[in-house]
Amino acid sequence: MKEATRFEPPxxxxxxxxxxxxxxxxxxxxxxxxCGRPHWFPRDLCPHCLATELEWREASGRGRVYSVSVxxxxxxxxxxxxxxxxxxxxxxxxxxxxxxxxxxxxxxxVTVGAPVTVTWExxxxxxxxxxxxxxxxxxxxxxxxxxxASSRSNA
Amino acid sequence: MPDRTLRGxxxxxxxxxxxSADGTLAGTVRRLQGQMIAEALDDAGLALGDVxxxxxxxxxxxxxxxxxxxxxxxxxxxxxxxQTGGSSFEVHVEHAAAAIAAGLCDVAVTVxxxxxxxxxxxxxxxxxxxxxxxTATAEWELxxxxxxxxxxxxxxxxxxxxxxxxxxxxxxxxxxxxxxWAAMNPRARLREPITVDDVLASPLQASPLRTLDCCxxxxxxxxxxxxxxxxxxxxxxxxxxxxxxxxxHTHAMISQMPDLTVTGATVSGAQAFAMAxxxxxxxxxxxxxDSFTITVALLLEDLGFxxxxxxxxxxxxxxxxxxxxxPANTTGGGLAYTHPGQxxxxxxVEAVRQLRGEGGDRQVEGAExxxxxGSGGVxxxxxxxxxxxxxxx
Numbered sequence: 179m180k181e182a183t184r185f186e187p188p189x190x191x192x193x194x195x196x197x198x199x200x201x202x203x204x205x206x207x208x209x210x211x212x213c214g215r216p217h218w219f220p221r222d223l224c225p226h227c228l229a230t231e232l233e234w235r236e237a238s239g240r241g242r243v244y245s246v247s248v249x250x251x252x253x254x255x256x257x258x259x260x261x262x263x264x265x266x267x268x269x270x271x272x273x274x275x276x277x278x279x280x281x282x283x284x285x286x287x288v289t290v291g292a293p294v295t296v297t298w299e300x301x302x303x304x305x306x307x308x309x310x311x312x313x314x315x316x317x318x319x320x321x322x323x324x325x326x327a328s329s330r331s332n333a
Numbered sequence: 334m335p336d337r338t339l340r341g342x343x344x345x346x347x348x349x350x351x352x353s354a355d356g357t358l359a360g361t362v363r364r365l366q367g368q369m370i371a372e373a374l375d376d377a378g379l380a381l382g383d384v385x386x387x388x389x390x391x392x393x394x395x396x397x398x399x400x401x402x403x404x405x406x407x408x409x410x411x412x413x414x415x416q417t418g419g420s421s422f423e424v425h426v427e428h429a430a431a432a433i434a435a436g437l438c439d440v441a442v443t444v445x446x447x448x449x450x451x452x453x454x455x456x457x458x459x460x461x462x463x464x465x466x467x468t469a470t471a472e473w474e475l476x477x478x479x480x481x482x483x484x485x486x487x488x489x490x491x492x493x494x495x496x497x498x499x500x501x502x503x504x505x506x507x508x509x510x511x512x513x514w515a516a517m518n519p520r521a522r523l524r525e526p527i528t529v530d531d532v533l534a535s536p537l538q539a540s541p542l543r544t545l546d547c548c549x550x551x552x553x554x555x556x557x558x559x560x561x562x563x564x565x566x567x568x569x570x571x572x573x574x575x576x577x578x579x580x581x582h583t584h585a586m587i588s589q590m591p592d593l594t595v596t597g598a599t600v601s602g603a604q605a606f607a608m609a610x611x612x613x614x615x616x617x618x619x620x621x622x623d624s625f626t627i628t629v630a631l632l633l634e635d636l637g638f639x640x641x642x643x644x645x646x647x648x649x650x651x652x653x654x655x656x657x658x659x660p661a662n663t664t665g666g667g668l669a670y671t672h673p674g675q676x677x678x679x680x681x682v683e684a685v686r687q688l689r690g691e692g693g694d695r696q697v698e699g700a701e702x703x704x705x706x707g708s709g710g711v712x713x714x715x716x717x718x719x720x721x722x723x724x725x726x
Contacts, residue, residue: 184476185475185476185478186476187471187472187473187475187476188467188468188471188472189467189472190467190469190472193472193473219469219472219473219586219588219589244492244593245488245489245491245492245495245593246488246491247479247484247487247488247490247491247539247540247541247542248537248539248540249478249479249480249484249539250536250537250538250539250540251480251538252478253478253479253480253481253484254475254478256478257478260478263478265477265478265479265484265488265539267488267587267588267593275588276473276588277473277474277477277479277586277587277588278477279477279478286540290491290492290495291495307476
């Protein structure tokens with residue numbers, strides 16, 4: 179896979195703490211202090227209760243594929259050369275869903291329901307983009323990690 | 334549940350649409366909009382000076398209804414720039430019917446035109462003038478290279494297949510039946526018959542969807558004129574009454590859709606049917622947004638034409654084609670007739686023509702109740718309109 183030309187996402191005010199953490203390959207999610215629920219995508223208020231006090235917590239980095247589609251052609255010039263590639267929606271263990279790519283496996287072998295673990299692709303500006311790869315057996319590197327260490331091993 | 338005070342208060346009295354077999358139309362978007370409004374008004378026996386309500390969703394600038402009214406030289410007293418993508422026109426009919434019933438306007442127009450095929454030939458590319466701003470989509474979806482809108486529907490199809498065992502063979506029948514209708518529509522872009530095997534042999538674009546699961550990219554335009562039930566009866570054509578309408582949007586980005594197998598049509602359809610006092614078995618002909626084959630299966634389920642999860646087997650029986658028990662997309666739809674990006678106006682125009690008995694070779698005999706359902710965004714914004722003849726009011 180060609181690695182240098184990802185579309186580099188803009189950084190919103192609400193998303194800035196997420197992107198900052200990715201510089202250290204830490205995967206964090208926004209949680210509402212008032213109602214105690216996480217949300218995705220990052221907002222500057224809680225979409226469940228509209229409270230504005232949020233906190234960022236280390237995420238497990240684990241989830242399951244909710245749906246997946248393999249792009250036979252690149253969606254834009256930045257993805258040219260990567261096709262075919264798998265775009266997936268992943269349900270994280272914390273209960274939120276995000277779009278991602280599943281890598282480290284033939285794209286057409288990615289299945290709905292498959293367990294996956296976060297991995298990172300470096301962006302040109304030093305941030306990292308969260309991708310996912312198939313999880314390995316329980317008890318190895320995909321076991322729940324203590325806070326602060328969950329995703330560092332998945333470079 | 335909604336009360337039924339809106340039922341039959343307004344009627345569609347004029348329609349027009351433009352499309353061509355080669356997929357292109359001459360003229361600018363503005364000129365096409367003007368032509369469609371003129372044709373639809375003439376169809377009704379009305380004039381531009383009668384229009385006091387303007388409903389339009391898209392514009393090169395920041396204020397669609399202001400800019401179009403200025404261009405046309407009119408000063409509407411009722412204005413609506415609601416933009417929900419391909420379902421905007423069904424939403425506009427709902428809003429216009431309410432505005433007419435409340436006395437906010439007497440004659441309402443909704444209009445659409447786009448020329449993506451000609452733009453591409455000129456080197457412009459579809460919506461090439463739009464730049465990517467610092468939106469949530471840019472931040473949280475674009476980096477992953479999902480082809481849009483195709484990829485969003487592919488994710489929905491993959492999930493539907495996983496959840497219910499739906500197959501590509503079943504979905505392909507939607508495209509096959511669209512061609513059977515298009516064969517009877519001289520303006521349709523794709524009129525050659527195809528088979529399920531043809532669909533399955535077409536190139537994979539975004540799994541599980543293939544080229545022939547996808548709608549066209551053509552130029553196209555249309556307009557719809559509404560007025561009060563009383564005034565409608567004095568006009569040129571038989572009125573087509575707005576019996577029920579409903580809207581529901583559930584997300585903007587596909588990654589935020591709560592359940593990829595359930596759309597807001599469950600809400601919009603239930604409201605429209607309740608307002609009309611009718612149900613799926615009362616509908617003689619349906620016009621369902623067919624951006625992709627999976628879209629039709631989802632809408633049939635969510636509108637109640639078949640149980641959730643059975644859209645695949647339902648369409649596989651061939652019920653949607655000519656002679657079928659649920660004639661659908663009788664122009665050939667977005668899959669075979671035309672699709673300039675937002676197909677919703679064409680659903681309304683064809684529903685009206687069927688209820689007036691103007692369908693020609695593709696007329697559904699005795700059609701008294703029609704349903705037009707628009708889907709905008711990426712299964713985001715759903716809007717249902719139930720229409721009926723004088724006998725149903």
